[in-house]
Amino acid sequence: MKLSVLVVDDEPIARRAIVRLLQEDPDIAAIKECGDGVSAVAEIRTRRPDLIFLDIQMPAMTGIDAVAAIGAEAMPATVFVTAYEQYAIKAFEANAVDYLVKPFSRERFATTLQRAKARLSASGYASDRILQALEALRRREDYLDRIPVRSDEQVSFVDVDDIVWIKASRNNVLIHLANGTHELRETMAALASRLDPRRFARIHRSAIINTRRVKSIHPWFNGYHVVTMDTGQQLRMSRYQHEAFLRLVSTRPEK
Template identity: 75%
Template structure:
């Protein structure tokens, strides 16, 4: 069978690496290359490829926005291409979606292309709109909805603090303290307002005055009267309210999954 393929990536080196290996495959009909999202949308509409190698992280128009512009029901099969971004890779793996992490080996590319061929050969409908792909995209959109960096004032400057660097957060009246491994920043915001903007998969409120980064938890110890003590990887110990059962279960589940 002949498979019409379009390559979309804003990095010329990455495009060249994909194109070089596609040209070596007799089953592939290379339809073209696109260096941005807008030209990708035009090419997909005009050429109707069977398969698209689609970069997720492109300026101006991302890979997700390309899919939105085409419409998920009209998208061809997709192999997502990304520089290593942990959350994106987890979303693809969790939903059994084909992807390539740049830079990739010849063996990795061959395995990914082989899976794409198999899916195209057994799926006579529209393989690009599988439930797995839609779920992966929803996971990525959800990630974008949560805070990634928090602006804080340091002297006369504004510093953007990545939320992943936060170990725990302490409420202090109408401000909060962002505790990092080596410093503390004060932010003029209420605990409740900040909690709504943090990814609940990564942050848990264990007390009315404390939110922790669940990935920084080292141990959870029972205390008394239903309370527990959470030990963070910095050595900080925080008391967990006995009413925070949901947070406690999330912490236990996360730690078990990481082992």
């Protein structure tokens, strides 16, 4: 099976690295390059390559935008290329979508290419898998960076990075910062759905914490744990929040 391949990346060095590896494979008949999403869309529509290596993070038109312009159902087989971003990787793995993380080894590239060729030889690529993976990435883009809070007649904005923890208070929430507290008229569930799950974890039905502000975690009793934040605040973790606990153990606050 001879394949035509399109390599899309705004970084020439990264693009050429993939091209060189592809040139070593006897199954690759033709290789084209694009340095931006707009030209990639035109190339896909005109030449219909069998396989695409598509960078996600590109200026102007990202890899996600390019897929949206073509339509996932009309996309050729696609290997997404990304800088290390755990959320993107989980989205791809959950939907069996092939990906490469920069920088990648020759062995990793060979494994990914073989997997892509095997899927093309079998039943092809399922567009719904690409759609589901990209939808997960789009949700990440919708997560809050700042939260508007009202004080008297004034509205100010709180950066989510400054949040230490959030407490449920009936139909409101209390946002705890290192230097104060703000009350927000929103339910815990509604706010939680708009917070990045890479950065915030619900450790109790009435408490959400910023995982980057965690100083330590200690076992308590009856399966409970105590989470100490970098402000010294100690919060009890429900014994049912095992997933949150595992995330906290494997995540270290960024300095």
